[in-house]
Amino acid sequence: MDKAKFRIEIIMFIAAVILAVLFFFPVFFSIISAFKTNGEILKNAIAFPSKLYLDSFKYLLTETDFPRAMLNSLILTVVSIACMIAIIPMAAYAIERTGKKWTSYVYVYFLAGMMIPFQVYMIPLFKEMKTIGLYGTLTAPILIYISGSVGMGVLLYTSFIKGIPVEIEEAAAIDGCSRVRTFWQIVFPLLGPCTASMVVLQGLGIWNDFLMPSLILHSDQKTLIVEVFKFVGELASRWDLVFAGTTMSIVPVLVAFIALQKYFVKGIAAGATKG
């Protein structure tokens, strides 16, 4: 009986290893290819690099707009998330704690946004951005990211705030704490796990976004992913360079994932089951 059980365990383990190799291969392939010359990739795609070839990285960092694009991606991600955290938890808190009819209408109004795909409103949105003169600036995508995250953010935060006892806030009010201070000094720190989910979910979305920044930003302000896409078109025959680009976009995500693994898994699970 035990022997049979052990055999099943071995079979399962082997199946898991095979699947893991299949799942990790494209990432591995991208990273090893970044350290190979173009000729090496064409000759033997799967082999390890014969020696550490770093010229592709050097070329990307010195001869192209890649460093600028990385900086743009970073600015967009950090500023958008900071603004989201500044306004969305506050709105969710007011909606959840006021609990009046009008706030429940506001709640439904916000949630409706989750059902609208970006493609539906992108064309009028770009027109609007042109009218107010933000088209082509970094401000435009930041505003679009914040607005687009209101629905999901309010949903996540209201359901989390529900689980926090009101008594703490009441005590603070009796002690003379203003509502703004009560929120930022007492409630907000308790929302940590929810904020972590939000940062991870939205951060990834912004870092990896392609369609919107590729259309709204001028060519000298591209983001990392838009730049990689440009390489695919322009340097179609220079796989070594494109792979160096893809690797540089993968590595920050890999590092963040290894460092903050539990937030990534929990954040995505929370976003999925609530959304």
Place this chain on the structure above:
Amino acid sequence: MANAETIHAASSKGLSRKKKWFSYSVLFILPSFILYTLFVIYPTLNSINLSFTSWDGVSDKIHYIGLDNFVEMFHSERVYNALKNTLILSVSLVVLENVVALLLAVLVDQVRWFKSLFRSVFYFPVLLSGIVMGFVWTIIFNFNFGVISQLLDRMGLGDWKIDWLGDPNYALLAIIITTVWKGSGYYMIIYLAGLQGIPPELNEAASIDGANSWQKFRHITFPLLAGAMTVSVMLSMIGALKIFDQIAVMTDGGPGFATETLTYIVYKVGFGELRQGYGTAMSMVLFVLILIVSLIQIKLLKKREVQM
């Protein structure tokens, strides 16, 4: 101290306290409300308006042409083709992603060694950009120098080589493979959360009654995963309807129109051919489709809540 006094004064007069509460609520909600209304709701309503025009996206003049865009759409072979591709893509992705995700979840849940490492590896592709991984898969699928072709050559099976992205018969399949690889880990996490919510006593009791592994899966695990499955199926459906990045980088809708989906045609017509009025009209169809799926999802989830 001024605060303490105002609170005290306010609480002695219930009405003014209520008023104060109200104005704070408004103040807290207002920033989100303004941004969301300006940059989500207003353009959405405006797109209904634009779908009745022949606007090109550049000129200042906008001409209203009534229902012409919709009439053209319903007579367009290309639109029907895009609808067909969207349908094939959605159905195969929903089935494959959920089957693979369920398999991975059971495996990760049951495997004895390196559980969390396996989970991370299966999940990692979810975090990467569709553009970046679409490019990597383009190279894997490449006919002349791609990984698959090189492997087949080395095994002496050169005749089996397929021009994945250049052959209209295989291009959509290549997109499906890439998306299943990239997306399954996400749904695996949902199933895994479901699996971990099943009380172990149920399986133990079944074992004592002599049930084998398959019977336990069929009669205990599977029915109890129904909630996770509802969420996962609906999310993968919406995800499939919105798929964009992989197509942009791998095929650009081609060869011919072989991989052009509804989402992609909106982009191509609107920005490639500068017919933004027509593009918004098409996006309305996409909107209706996603709305229907979302409403079904809400209905199903509500029903489950009642049952539980």
